Amino acid sequence: MSKTRDKIIDVGLFKRLSRFIKPYKWVFVAVFLAVIFLAISTAARPYILQQAIDHNIATRTLEGFLPYIIVMGVLLLFEVVCQLVFIFYAGWLGQNVVKDIRVKLFNHMLKFKMKYYDNSSVGVLITRAVTDMERIADIFGQGLFMIFRDLLTMFVVSAVMAFMNWKLSLIVFAMLPLVLYATRIFQKYMKRAFEEVRTEVSNLNSFVQERVTGMKILQLFTREDTEYKKFKAINERHKKGWLKTVWYNSIFFPIAELSSSITIGLIAWYGGLNTVVDESASLGDLTAFIMMIPMLFRPLRQIADKFNTLQMGMVAANRVFKVLDTTSQINDTGTQEVSQFKGNIAFNDVHFGYVEDEEVLKGISFKVNAGETVAIVGSTGAGKSTIINLLNRFYEINKGVITIDYSDIKELTLTSLRSQIAVVLQDVFLFADTILNNITLNHSEITEAQVQQAAKDIGIHEFIMSLPNGYHYNVKERGVMLSSGQRQLISFLRAYVTNPSILVLDEATSSVDSYSEQLIQNATDKITRNRTSIVIAHRLATIKKADKIIVMDAGQIVEEGTHQELLKKQDGYYRNLYEVQFMKEEVA
Incomplete structure (x- = not known):
């Protein structure tokens, strides 16, 4: 003692x-x-x-x-x-x-x-x-x-x-x-x-x-x-x-x-x-x-x-x-305030590990041009979701540089960085509140009329209006009153209504019914149009539409190109993945 x-x-x-x-x-x-x-x-x-x-x-x-x-x-x-x-x-x-x-x-x-x-x-x-x-x-x-x-x-x-x-x-x-x-x-x-x-x-x-x-x-x-x-x-x-x-x-x-x-x-x-x-x-x-x-x-x-x-x-x-007294904050030492990005993204020799001496990303480098949709595919644990976390500076990289519009993201204020990047995660989190408040997150500058118009744009207004009290329907804790597909639609609208410069999308639909999946596909097409988008792709339709596909394995980029270009590589990682996972979807 x-x-x-x-x-x-x-x-x-x-x-x-x-x-x-x-x-x-x-x-x-x-x-x-x-x-x-x-x-x-x-x-x-x-x-x-x-x-x-x-x-x-x-x-x-x-x-x-x-x-x-x-x-x-x-x-x-x-x-x-x-x-x-x-x-x-x-x-x-x-x-x-x-x-x-x-x-x-x-x-x-x-x-x-x-x-x-x-x-x-x-x-x-x-x-x-x-x-x-x-x-x-x-x-x-x-x-x-x-x-x-x-x-x-x-x-x-x-x-x-x-x-x-x-x-x-x-x-x-x-x-x-x-x-x-x-x-x-x-x-x-x-x-x-x-x-x-x-x-x-x-x-x-x-x-x-x-x-x-x-x-x-x-x-x-x-x-x-x-x-x-x-x-x-x-x-x-x-x-x-x-x-x-x-x-x-x-x-x-x-x-x-x-x-x-x-x-x-x-x-x-x-x-x-x-x-x-x-x-x-x-x-x-x-x-x-x-x-x-x-x-x-x-x-x-x-x-x-x-x-x-x-x-x-x-x-x-x-x-x-x-x-x-815990000093576990991201160092918000950036001085640049950016109201809108063009959307040019670059990862240059980025190394990162959640645990010391255990790297998840092993020196990856890639570029996304403004307005492009880039799909990232790979097996579980390849490091796809880590890219999302690093782009938003949820974690600090161990080595390398991440830039947006040729500026190191560390030089940007966290507020200006994150306010211009919208993320739709596979695991959707909703608060015990109304649909409207879950979409706006109580942002004073986003009106209900804007939310409704955005919902009409991506085709989910009718779904919301079919619920009791419509946009004022309380979804309860973690959104338990909605199905997984409905929760994902709400998360799409949450991202779209902020009009982000960059969209990051984990578009998992493994537990979604066919009707919700079609709505999600339509919403994906709408919100990625003319906007820089990084998509962790789970569906062949999204992968085919991507301007570029990045194939990851064990924390490294093993292949890069369009759908057709990658299929031409004999014994290529993407071709094998396509034959095992995606070809059944295409036949269906």
Whole structure:
């Protein structure tokens, strides 16, 4: 266990959190003032009671009793107001700080390379952005201010005790080291337990998210029992982590209560003797001390509990800041802003691998002239989809140069590069929203009229209007309300409506019905016309229409030419591919 991990409060981490408080500094100050007033008024009440007992109740004197009652009432009213300010604005501050951190985190995650998401668990990232954020809010709402209030209350109460009767105070103070030591041990072990709990929560979120997303696969391959057992094991570890915290609480809180009860008993015994024998303690002293002991011990017990909340928040903050500190963004150092490309594309000796020392592309070079349609064919794993990823700078190449209109794409701003390249992927992703919003992605400059006209242009307007509510039909999560072919048609329209300079198309139709396939073919012909297009081709019709075909194998370009040119090569890779895969389609 490292020293850093065992710190009560990570000062560096707290300083970092405090930067998010600056916009709300006056609220922060108001809450702290409320805390100070609460501590003072809490300690003042026993003192007022002591004065009332000694001067009026014990002597049975009515004169001067009313002012004590009025002062006590004012103090209680003042406490109510301060409690209201404290509780509401402490929570308000926590939620606003968390809102700012969450926005910053999400904005940071939007800029990550695809490689980061390839290696990261979605469930863990969701935990960071949602659950961990609530723990950070608790730092302010239930942790930091509560601890400060309790510490200040203890200090003021101790001062009042010493002022009223130093002998009785010594008895109380003699018990404090025991509780303080128990609190420190408790806090140390609770922090470790909570870190374990947070780890298991992340594992649980990741497991559930992945299995719910892939439920169809689990059921298709009858893996329900296996995954059920895995879930039980993860849930058991999560339960054990929480039971550790329950165990530590069950030990500490009885010790704290017992210490308080013993102290009250000692005060009643010793103070009672002093009151009767030598009158060194008054009845008011005895009553006030019995009233103040819980005010001293209960905050100490609560501090231990709030330290748990504070530490859970600090652990969560540390995890969130680790994501914020991750430098996995594409370096957007380009300075060229291009509103429209002509469409000349060139790959020059491009090397790339998703994993170090394992190249997927091994020095490929090719050119696409403006307005051309280039089809890329090859076996699975040849590197076809990688070309799409590199053209959009989702990943950084290891060696070589990619240019558009003779400019290195690294010299272009990411926004201007990606805004002029539309991509239709084989695996279509739709959000749980309307068809219209899935097409425009809430782009303010694309109107519904433009979307409808674009749909008519590529021949899918009637299909959309046949759905309930037409363009305002909610497709639900990942577009489950639509077939795979319908989802692909929506993705075609999404690409076409942006009027891109360059189109990249993965036109897989293996699971599409014949009607949707014909619509997709028509849409493909429309959106590729007079536009630079790179097509990962799966259909012979698209390949034949291409101006050039690039044949890939094992990360290299093995052949290049038109359909007819490549067929003339005896024992050529494309000819063999055509005879094995495409000839059946042509005969059919």
